[in-house]
Amino acid sequence: MTRLRPAPPEAVAAALAGLTGLGTFFTLAVGEADGVWRPVTEAYAEGLPHLVAGRVAPYGTAEHRVAASVVQLGHAARLWSPVLGCVLVYGVVPDLGDLWQQAHGPALRLPAARGWYAPEGEDLVQTVYRLVMDEHLAVLAAGLRVKIAPGLLRGNAGSALAGAAHVLLRARPDLRGPLTQLAERLLDTAALRGTGEFTGPDLAFRRRSCCLYYRVPGGERCGDCSLERKLR
Template structure:
């Protein structure tokens, strides 16, 4: 694999600021911010228990695995949104090795802006897959306090990737070419392979698993759900 070239800190910070207005999922603060924070590795070891407990209460469901699934899906979306946005819009891979999370919420921040200039081709796909899937989502899966099927969690990661790409495409349609290419390559890589497929030019997506949200009181099937027979 090509050795990554460090990016200037100000270039990384500029990329993150540029994405922040797209949605909360694209927001990654840098430096000192209000509130209490902890290393995301500690939050993973705890299975993001604070967020799971909040979802259990909000949904009014005794099935903690549903809450854990939705929390993991949301966290995956935050990771993919920032990573895809920085790479496609700014040719920068943000360094998420020192990522922090709110003690009482889902927001993320970096103490210092670091990263690399994006490599090309398969090197880029491998770098992004390793960062999000291996270094972050695998650690979160290992820390979950309830059993959630590995295939479901991988499906959530694929769905989160697709939603991040779709949101970025709506906001920055000029990025369609490189965004579609990279998202497609990622979706066909390692643990993401087989989780679903893009079904249209606007990156509509059909996953091959279900996040279980439809099982909460008043819940419904998501737009990309494999159980939605109307889209078959």
């Protein structure tokens, strides 16, 4: 893989700031923030217990695996969204190696803005995949304290990727070509391969697994759930 060229910190900071209007999942703060924060790697090692425990009571379920699945899905969306946005809108890849998380919530921040200019072709696919899947979601999966099928967690990662791409497409339809190409190539890479497929030009997605949210009392199947219908 081609060596990445460092991007100026101000360019990375501007890119992250420019995405905040796209919603919560695209918001990745930089610098100091109120409240208590800790390195996300510490939270991964414990399986994000503060978020999992916080979901159990409101959901009214004794199945911790359901809460853990939904938490992992949401966290994946908070990773994919700013990365895809920075890459496709601003041409930079944010360095998430120093990522911090709220001690009592899901928000993320970076102490300082660092990153690289986005490479092209397969180098870009591999860079984005490594950044999100290898350096974060694989580490979180290893730290989860409840047993969840690896295929379900991979499916969550694919679903979160597709969801981020769908939101970005609605905001920036001019990026349809490169966005669709990158998302499709990511979904055909390593652990994401076979997690699902896009089913329409608006990047609607159908996954091949279920996040288990339907098991929450009163919960429904998600729009991309494999239980809704079989993949054609």
